[in-house]
Amino acid sequence: MGAGEAGEALSGFGLRKMAPQRGIQGLGEALDEGHDHLVVADIDWDRFLPTYTLHRPSPLLSSLPESIRAQQADTARDPQEAHTTRETAALRARLASAPSSFEQEAILLAVVREHAAAVLGHAEPETVQADVTFVEQGFNSLSAVEIRTRLAQVTGLRLTGPLVFDHPTPSETAAHLRERLAAEAAGQGGTERVAPRFVLPTSPEAAPEGTAGPAPAAGESLVPLYVRAHRSGRGADAMRMITGLAAFRPTFAGAAELAAVPPLVPLTRGQVDAANPLLICLPSFGATADAQEFARLAQGFRGERRIVAATVPGYTPGEPLAAGPDALLDLYAETVLNAAEVASDASPFVLVGYSSGGLTAHALAARLADRGRTPAGLVLLDTFTPDRAGVPDELIAGLPAAVLANNADGTGANVVGGDDWFTAFAHYYAFDWRGHLPRTPALPTLLVRHADGPDGAADFDGAPWAFSDDVTPVAVPGDHFTMIGTQAATTARAVESWLATHLTATQDRDDD
Secondary structure, three states: OOOHHHHHHHHHOOEEOOOHHHHHHHHHHHHHOOOOOOOOOEEOHHHHHHHHOOOOOOOOOOOOHHHHHHHHHHHOOOOOHHHHOHHHHHHHHHHHHOOOHHHHHHHHHHHHHHHHHHHHOOOOHHHOOOOOOOOOOOOOHHHHHHHHHHHHHHHOOOOOOOHHHHOOOHHHHHHHHHHHHHHHHOOOOOOOOOOOOOOOOOOOOOOOOOOOOOOOOOOOOHHHHHHHHHHOOOHHHHHHHHHHHHOOOOEEOOHHHOOOOOOOEEEEEOOOEOOEOEEEEEOOOOOOOOHHHHHHHHHOOOOOOEEEEOOOOOOOOOOOEEOOHHHHHHHHHHHHHOOHHHHOOOOOEEEEEEOOHHHHHHHHHHHHHHOOOOOOEEEEEOOOOOOOOOOOHHHHOOHHHHHHHHOOOOOOOOOOOOHHHHHHHHHHHOOOOHHHOOOOOOOOEEEEEEOOOOOOOOOOOOOOOOOOOOEEEEEEOOOOOHHHOOOHHHHHHHHHHHHHHHHHHHHHHHHO
16 A cells, blocks of 8 residues: 555655555454554564664664564674675775875765765766765655665664764765774774763763763653553643653753853755855754754755754753753854854854744844844744743643654654653743743744645734734645655745845845
């Protein structure tokens, strides 16, 4: 079952096509036996599991026998087994004979480009550009897993996590591989865990650069507990409990308390000038809460603009949480002002916020203006005005379920699912933003809503944005999730049209 382009995409993720008779028979048996929360699917676990767990193990799959067997088969493999392959031995011999780290990195860059070209279907490695981001060159979560697997096989390293998002260009990936191989040669081990991006100086996670972060906890229990509560109509009660648990996690009150402030993550590296502002994306508090959330949207601009993204701290094991809205905004302000493009007063930039990320985008715009660096504009992707602290019970009760379901195919938010993710999710959605959204009357603002309402239209009258007098409303196809997913190209065109017309016209008037 599942035909056409969508069926091919699902097959690539490990959800194999199923004969209609078999699928209907399985569905009938499930209904006959009273199983109303069941999925009928033919899953290739060797392909599906690595994609779904790109960032960390998934508690949703932890109890399934097939998933357990696939994971055990992977972890049971001898880490040195790959070293015996002819290709790996040849590569390591070339690296050992290279006279300098520069030559070693050049060799690894050629390897990365070769395998990237193969994943993208290019005949020549030269078509893969060394200093252009993987996302800009066509990679998504599935192809990210494929190239990670290829590079692990050819280097003999055990690679984990979203490699092409953490090291966004072929050059940066080659440098990372060289560092990993050098660490292994020095007897520091060649294994890798997802390292925390934000650490407190006094925390045990503040290890020297190049060392691995703490391993995720063996047991992940919050998702199954929440799902059970949600099914029984007590989702809001579960979220209050999880918010309470988040209070026991380490926090920081400002960027100065962190050992370091990670830079903005590049998604595309187009030109930045007076007519082409830098786009700085601020993610929502759901899904991955990082650059991955904007991967498809960035591809929709076809490399014509430079796009970077911020990261919400606390979703990866070992990371502290921002204590409140002021702490998060202080971190974002320092991150943005430290960016080379923003440090130059001549370079305009636009803040782009998705969902709850739009609240941080507007609040950040005001904070940056107070520090003398006003954004050229603000793009809000389905952001709503808060009328209370946190999120209403009727919304927060089912919001995690919607996020988990939207990411169940592994196409996007592979960080979703662990206890760190869930407590961070609950913590940030409990913030009270009402005192952090000052009016900025002259800030050009694009308000994008999806046209998937009850009447087939976007709701601008019922959900306006009153914090600016210069608001352009635009409706795009899809729903809250697909507008930056399968429909992201259309959303990108809407943003591009506004940038090209509204901001250029405003700039021309200023020049006059």
